[in-house]
Amino acid sequence: MAYIYKLRWIIELLFKKLKQNFQLHFFYSETENGIRTQIWCTLIAQLLLLVLKVKSKTKKAYSTVAALIRIHIISLLDVFWMVENSRRTYVKVVKTKNKSPCPQLSIF
Secondary structure: OHHHHHHHHHHHHHHHHHHHHHOOOOOOOOOHHHHHHHHHHHHHHHHHHHHHHHHOOOOOOHHHHHHHHHHOOOOOOOHHHHHHHOOOOOOOOOOOOOOOOOHHHHOO
């Protein structure tokens, strides 16, 4: 019984990942064939991204890899190079206490 629950949980996590990364919130068709086609296309895209993530041996999150591909899908870049060499940059904001007040606020 625990094994069946574990398999069900894996399926739930797969659909959660599909909804988060592929915006699978609604179906574009009302027919059974259209819905099946959309789900199969999404599963194939998910599988391709997973293969890309594993083959590039990156430590980036799956959502980061999906976002990179979504942004650069039309460009002629090598996808392995793009995933391996792209970096997230965080700008650290340093606040100083001795900073003069904004000139516009000093009018009042």
